[in-house]
Amino acid sequence: MTILGAILAGGEARRFGSDKARTLLHGRALIDHVATALGPHVDAIVTCGRAYGDLAVLTDLPHEGLGPLGGIAAALDHADRHGFDRVLTLPCDTPLIEPALLEALRACDTPAIVAGCPVIGIWPARLAGQLIGRLSTEDDRSIMAWARSVGARRLDVAAPPNINRVTELDRLRG
Numbered sequence: 001m002t003i004l005g006a007i008l009a010g011g012e013a014r015r016f017g018s019d020k021a022r023t024l025l026h027g028r029a030l031i032d033h034v035a036t037a038l039g040p041h042v043d044a045i046v047t048c049g050r051a052y053g054d055l056a057v058l059t060d061l062p063h064e065g066l067g068p069l070g071g072i073a074a075a076l077d078h079a080d081r082h083g084f085d086r087v088l089t090l091p092c093d094t095p096l097i098e099p100a101l102l103e104a105l106r107a108c109d110t111p112a113i114v115a116g117c118p119v120i121g122i123w124p125a126r127l128a129g130q131l132i133g134r135l136s137t138e139d140d141r142s143i144m145a146w147a148r149s150v151g152a153r154r155l156d157v158a159a160p161p162n163i164n165r166v167t168e169l170d171r172l173r174g
Helices: 030-041 068-081 099-106 125-137 143-149 166-173
Strands: 003-008 044-048 056-058 086-091 112-114 117-124 153-155
Touching (some): 030 044, 030 086, 044 068, 068 117, 068 125, 068 143, 086 099, 099 117, 112 143
Parallel strands (some): 044 056, 112 153
Antiparallel strands (some): 086 117, 112 117
């Protein structure tokens, strides 16, 4: 099974106050930490919502401004059109991803999300049309609601720290 890694990086970072993806932690951008952690566990990586290095950049589907689900829809569509079986999604603001978490997601044979951080998940590429259709006709952009609708399993593992505010980043810099 081939897996596309998708880094969700299209948010406005209103609570953070500046570009989170490019903010430094231990001398490296947050998005770089995520890409480095993801690399050994997937066959290719894309970013959703912003450019990063030489990775392919995807725009939210079915249109911009849909939050994480729009990025997930774009990644699923890309995966489906390019022969990937599944998509492993990570937000750009979780720089301390453990390899064991990524392996647990890879081992899932159904859609799965991490309890406490549902944007971290693994999804069959064949769900692309279903998610794009949902986003085209419904206003509910809750990852949890969509995950329930497709029978996603909740992995009860410790979620990595998610940086939404500068104070959270300062704690990690410790």
